[in-house]
Amino acid sequence: MAIDTLDAPVIDHERVFERVQRRAWITIAAPLAVIAYLTYTWFAFGVPELLERAQPDRAVILATDSVAYKVHVVKDFRRDEVDVAIEGERTATYAPDDYPDWVVVDGERIEVDLGQGYLVEIAGQTARFTVPGYGTIVSTAVADGVETQLPPGPVPEWLRDDPRKLDARPSLDRRVQVTRTKIEVHNYFGGWENFWFPFNSQLHGMSIGQLYALALSGDRLDPQTSNLWFIVNEFLENPDWQHGHVFVALFETIMMAVLGTITAAAFGLPLAFLAAKNFTPSLILRFTTRRLFDFLRGIDMLIWSLIFIRAFGLGPLTGALAIAFTDTGSLGKLFSEALENIDNKQVEGVRATGASQLQRYRFGVIPQILPVFVSQVLYFLESNTRSATVIGALGAGGIGLVLVETMKTSRDWENTTYIIIMTIVVVIAMDQLSSWLRRKLIEGK
Incomplete structure (x- = not known):
């Protein structure tokens, strides 16, 4: 049987060899480039000098003091x-x-x-x-x-x-x-000694059973207050651990994140309509709004915090303003992109009913961007809870400022560990809460 060679593909061996050779060079050059970059950063960032100044024994002592x-x-x-x-x-x-x-x-x-x-x-x-x-x-x-x-x-x-x-x-x-x-x-x-009650407290050394019995007892340790409130007050006013102060600082941090995120969402959504090309025909207005978003989110949150601290002084409000300014730019950009990708048929359907422009936005636009709106706002709220801790360390207040104060001296390292653990617990709680809200509001579960 004869084989028809007219339709057989012609192999360009020289081109195949060049392609294989190029891939081989890339395979060799890529790892060498990575090694060269790591070698450069090793010396450019002063890693050898850093290792010489390192005090591992000091780190071990601090780790011991924390537990x-x-x-x-x-x-x-x-x-x-x-x-x-x-x-x-x-x-x-x-x-x-x-x-x-x-x-x-x-x-x-x-x-x-x-x-x-x-x-x-x-x-x-x-x-x-x-x-x-x-x-x-x-x-x-x-x-x-x-x-x-x-x-x-x-x-x-x-x-x-x-x-x-x-x-x-x-x-x-x-x-x-x-x-x-x-x-x-x-x-x-x-362990952490005197964590629950001060050393000189009447409650020091009592077991959970003893505290429970004391809370239910009618014989008051302090005639001016109930035993239950006396127990709670002794715990919160512990001078060594300052539980009450830590809880208030955590609440300030959460409020800082909530206020900043809600403010950013409240300003970002209306401005997003001005930045969306299917809602704002004016090129100048769209360009100006988008550059405003770039300006707000282009300056880091920490820089905004330093600016507001110089302008308004220390306090949680400066942290909330820093979060609001940065997130207005970020959320505004995300919302504007979501608006540009909506289905106009739903808007035309609402318009056919004789609805006003505000009603078209309310019933034709908002339902389409609501999942993105809720999801992004909740994600930013969760992220800002962590950011508020760092901002607070600069002087905005909250748990970050308390954390820095405990780190100034080595003797309070167990208090530092306690505050870090409490911060992680709050972040996990905010993550779980935002996930639950997303399921409730978006998935309808």
Whole structure:
């Protein structure tokens, strides 16, 4: 049987080879370009210098402080007193007859058992710190500093022996410091101490069952108020954790996001009609409105916040205005695009009934863009809840400002963790609420 070769395709081997060669070069050049870019940014952004300045041990300490608390055992030579306090607070100081069982005070002799063989013995102005696997460190406070005797051998990294101060931290949860004025021992414990009630509160240490029974009891702890309100007030007015202040700041943040988003939607929708070409024949008016949207959303929300803080001072209103200005530009652009894509047949049908222009907008246009309107507004509301936290950190108030205040000192790092967790909870709640509203308003479920 003869094969007809007239219809067989002619293969241009040279062109095929060039195409394969080009793809091979692209396959090689693309990874090399990425590697070159990453190498450039590595040095341009100063990553090596950043790594040199990094303090991973400091990060570990802060992480420990965020999930644990420490009890200070201090012998002050100037006051000739011994204090045992949580986080070193005067308001959380144990009474001499109520010291923890791992602290024994017998006249001038103090014994602090840090567990697992770690033992601190204080006699006069001398501290003996026994460290398993290393030996006993003997340090004495003198007039011009400290005199320290170390076990033979190399000095470990966790020990800082200085003529002015001894600082020994063999583990994250144990620390001994000796200066010429005092001897201080830190013992760490997991959890957030005094989270529910202050140390000196009548409710401190009560279980949930005891609190429930107290709330129902007719015997009032405070004759001026009920036990239930007394419990709530003690919790909210906790001076260490400031729950009431945190809740008010969270409410300010939510209100900042809600007010800013609603204001942006209220101004963005009418302006969107002016930017849509099927509703505004004037080219100049459309161009002006669209450039206004570009101007509003082209300036970042943080910049708007700084401008309004300088203009109106600190407060949640400045944050709400920053959100409103930025989102007016973003929502206006989205709404105008939605208006340009509507089905004009529905508008013509409403017009055929003799409806006015306002009625045509109400019954022919709004129902078509309502799903986009609701969906975008709810999404921006959810996003602005996070943005309001950052804006608040600049001085607009809310939970962001409280967060920055707690981060100024390392001693409040557990409060910082608490505020971050509460912020995440609020963001998750807003996300769930917006999803529920979308289902109700758009899907009809």
